[in-house]
Amino acid sequence: MSTASDGRFAPSPSGRLHLGNLRTALLAWLFARSAGGSFLLRVEDLDRARSKPEHERTQREDLRAIGIDWDAEAPRQSERTARYREALAQLEADGRVYPCWCTRAEIRAAAEAPHGPLPEGAYPGTCRHLSAAERAQREHSGRPPALRLDARAAEIEFDDRLHGRVAGMVDDFVLWRGDDTPAYQLAVVVDDADQGVTEVVRGDDLLDSTPRQIELARLLALPSPGYAHVPLVLGPDGSRLAKRHGAVTLADHDPAAALSWMASSVGLAERGQAVTASGLIARFDPAGLVTSDGLDGLSL
Numbered sequence: 001m002s003t004a005s006d007g008r009f010a011p012s013p014s015g016r017l018h019l020g021n022l023r024t025a026l027l028a029w030l031f032a033r034s035a036g037g038s039f040l041l042r043v044e045d046l047d048r049a050r051s052k053p054e055h056e057r058t059q060r061e062d063l064r065a066i067g068i069d070w071d072a073e074a075p076r077q078s079e080r081t082a083r084y085r086e087a088l089a090q091l092e093a094d095g096r097v098y099p100c101w102c103t104r105a106e107i108r109a110a111a112e113a114p115h116g117p118l119p120e121g122a123y124p125g126t127c128r129h130l131s132a133a134e135r136a137q138r139e140h141s142g143r144p145p146a147l148r149l150d151a152r153a154a155e156i157e158f159d160d161r162l163h164g165r166v167a168g169m170v171d172d173f174v175l176w177r178g179d180d181t182p183a184y185q186l187a188v189v190v191d192d193a194d195q196g197v198t199e200v201v202r203g204d205d206l207l208d209s210t211p212r213q214i215e216l217a218r219l220l221a222l223p224s225p226g227y228a229h230v231p232l233v234l235g236p237d238g239s240r241l242a243k244r245h246g247a248v249t250l251a252d253h254d255p256a257a258a259l260s261w262m263a264s265s266v267g268l269a270e271r272g273q274a275v276t277a278s279g280l281i282a283r284f285d286p287a288g289l290v291t292s293d294g295l296d297g298l299s300l
Helices: 019-034 053-065 081-093 104-112 132-139 184-195 204-219 255-265
Strands: 007-009 039-041 097-100 146-149 155-160 164-169 174-176 199-203 226-230
Touching (some): 007 019, 019 053, 019 199, 019 226, 081 174, 081 184, 155 204, 164 204, 174 184, 184 204, 199 204
Parallel strands (some): 007 039
Antiparallel strands (some): 155 164
């Protein structure tokens, strides 16, 4: 087994990557390459309505334009449903899955009510506590249920490369959606293990979901990767970068200038300095990573 950190980037092909996505991809690539590891791509296209082949194509073109490469053909989640069903069946056999008929409004209302030690906004297990009569009533409603993990309020602690020691409690999150689609949490855990990913570098908006994924990997007897959650790039209004902020994709900028901005924003180059992705590998040190959360120095 390799001791190098094998990383990945797993975009959803629902639109063009913005510069924040690309900076996260660059950092994930640098974490892996500087450690002598492999770098893998994955297509997270579970959202069939929004996922388009043309978006997948432009995303790959943009990654290549800033010098990012990968080591194997990228699997598509839409082609791995049988594998996810296998993992779900394993959890069902262990008695860790139950159906949930709650609507979004009911979930919001339940999340706002006090429910003991679970974190704010967590699902409190409403359908796990149904009586036989209540369950039968819901089964006869005709609304297909989602399937949730019976997490039993598991408490998880892990070390993040950038955030240090992090602790969290796991709620009963969705494993399989009511529209018969595997949920993100199940798919990402299975995919990371199957691809041999040993370190996940991603935006820190996903930090809170990490305890769920670590616990799910444990229940499935799958290896759990290490984690490094990097700061997001923010728009001028302080919210996470999005299309509404204007010229935020590589289509709006020279790739060399965009790469220069990315490097300077993480402390790997001076502002405006010409760089290449491969040239950044030797100077990259995760322990010394400094990130700017805005678009300072890049003309919009």
